[in-house]
Amino acid sequence: MESISSRFRRTKKASPTTPPSGVLSGSPPDKSSSESKLDPVGRRESLPTLTIPTTNARNDLPSKSPFRQRFHFRHSHKRARSPTPATLPVPASPAVASQDSAVELGRSTPASAIEDKGEKEMIKETPKPRIPAFLTQSQQDIEAKFHELNWAERFRLQESANNTSPSFKFARVTAPETKILDRYANIQPWANNRVRLQVPDGHLDYINASPITLRSPLDPQSKPPHRYIAMQGPKSGTIDHVWRMVVEQLKSPAVIVMLTETHEGGMEKCFPYFPRTIEEEPWVIGEEDEFGDGFHAEIKCVDIEEHADGAIEVRKLNINVEGREDDMTVWHLLYRRWPDFGVPALEDIDSFFELMRLSKEKNASEDNPRVIHCSAGVGRSGTFMALEHLMREIDSGDVDRLEIDANRGGEDIVYKTVDALREQRKQMVQAEPQYLFIYQVLRKLWLDKHGLTEQDIREEPAAKRLEVDFDPFLDDQRS
Structure with missing residues (x-):
């Protein structure tokens, strides 16, 4: 992960006047052309095209690396074509x-x-590698795929409403007593893919958390799966349930990644469920013996560190469970720079990668699930999982084989991964900007891995490309 993160610190600037060898120049962008597209319900809409430009069309000065400046998009109604590798x-x-x-x-x-x-x-010279087709899609095509994912989820929900069998894969949680435990009425785990608390018979074993397993979309046999637990931000009445789940489901040392502040915009997003300072007395869990099985534990914060200029708070928590000889260590990683329904700002990309690195490094093993949560446990949490999972495919070089394998050249592993997430928990990667963000980061990582810039793979004619004006990273994208 350190090698990936370091690529975002320095990116070689493209020459403002002379394109690199083998790259053709073209005419200025054509702003007048347009093309419409049908959405999943038959309405005709115009969508922008995704491009990360490397030069400023207004003054012809070289721009910074796309991860050191804002991404900007102006709506263009023509689809960008897949770039053709330059021949030498x-x-x-x-x-x-x-x-x-x-x-x-x-x-x-x-x-x-x-x-x-x-x-x-x-x-x-060695020919430049060909960028995978799924990373050359226009923004309108990416947005259309996001709408397809939403329609697929609506169909699942419709099926679950019509099929009342408890064994149905997408059966809903129907017990009325669970509602008070949910932070949001429309965000619940699937009934047959949820974490079940290990409580005595006759007691409610419900917690709003879903086990997540992501297998490599390209080489599932040779790579271990990524394992997570996606959880909602705890409520005041579910704190004991969360720590009981941690003790039951995870090995020591365990990791919890928190992608939200406790309060945002004046609203509670997550109840403070952990001791914040080392001066606090140990928290007592299970004091009221809700389930009648004598489960008691004490949680103590024993260390706090800040990483990435304060973007990450790392707490070392010690859990002493009554009746157990060994204490459990839990690393709690609070990431403080990710707005609800949005994505990290460009200047915070390095800290985001550092968060991923720390969460892996401090975990007991790859098969020990990491708990990932935001407020609802679907938007930011799903984006974190999808991006971390797919970054491995870039780093291993397996995505490059997509362009060699004629049977898989058009495969979109982002769509495939997000769909797999939503089959395990509703609304994962909840917002459209989050879905687009995954493609943008993967494209940048692929270019950096091969030592290329946007100019190196620029397609012809240049009139098909976009100009810059809209910033999906820093815009307040709440819905």
């Missing part, structure tokens, strides 16, 4: 590889011995 001149004479790995023409002497400048320019 092929030398007429045979190439010979020398001992210092330089490729030369018709000779075996070291590259430093080639004095003829013209001959050097003819040295064959």
Whole structure:
């Protein structure tokens, strides 16, 4: 994860006047063209196209790396075409590889011995890799896929309303006594994919939390799955339930990632369910013995650290469970820079990657689920899971095989992953900007992995591309 994060700290700027070798230039963007598209219910709508430009069309000055400036979008009604890799001149004479790995023409002497400048320019370069097709989609196509995901979820909900069998995969939680335990009336786990508290028979075993398993969409056999528990932000009456779940479901050391502040915009998003300072007396869990099984525990904050200039608060919590010899360690990671229904700001991307790194590093093992929660446990939580899961496919290089395999070239692993999340918990990756954010980050990671910029893969004609004006990262996108 450190290698990925470091790529976002320095990005080589593209030249403002001369495109790199093999890249063609084009005419200015055409703002007048338009194209409409049918949405899932037959309405015709115009959607913007996704592009991360590298130059400023207004003054022709080089722009900063897309992750060091704002992403801006102006609505364009033409779809961007998939960029075609630039082709380089092929030398007429045979190439010979020398001992210092330089490729030369018709000779075996070291590259430093080639004095003829013209001959050097003819040295064959390695072709640029082809960017996976799912990362070249227009913004309107990405938005259309998000609408498809929403329709698929509506159909699941309709099926669950019509099929009252408790064994139905998407059966709903119907017990009326659960409602007081939910933070939001429309956010509940699927009845057959929820964490069940280990309580005596006859007691309610409900907690608003869902086990999540994500297997590699490209190589599920050779990579271990990512395991999480997606949980709502606890309420005042569910604190004991949360810590009971942690003790029952996780191994020590365990990790909880909190992606919301306790209050945002004057509203409670999550009740403060953990001791915030080392000076606080230990919290007592199960004092009222709600389930009549004698479960009691004490939670103590033993250490606090700040990371990423205060973006992350790391607490080391110690849990002493009555009747157990060994204490349990829980690392509580509070991320403070992610607005509800939005995405992290560009200047916070590095801290977001640091959060991912810490959550993996401090966890007992890969098969030990990490608890991820925001307020509802679906929007920010789902985005975190999907992005972390798919970043592994970029880092391993497996996404590059999509363009080699003719049978899978058009596969969209973002859509596939979010759909898999929603089959396990409703409304995961809840907001459209969050869904778009996943593509944007993965595209940037892919470019950085291969040492490329947007200009390197710029398509022709340039008139098909977008100009810059709208910022999906920093806009107040609440719904």
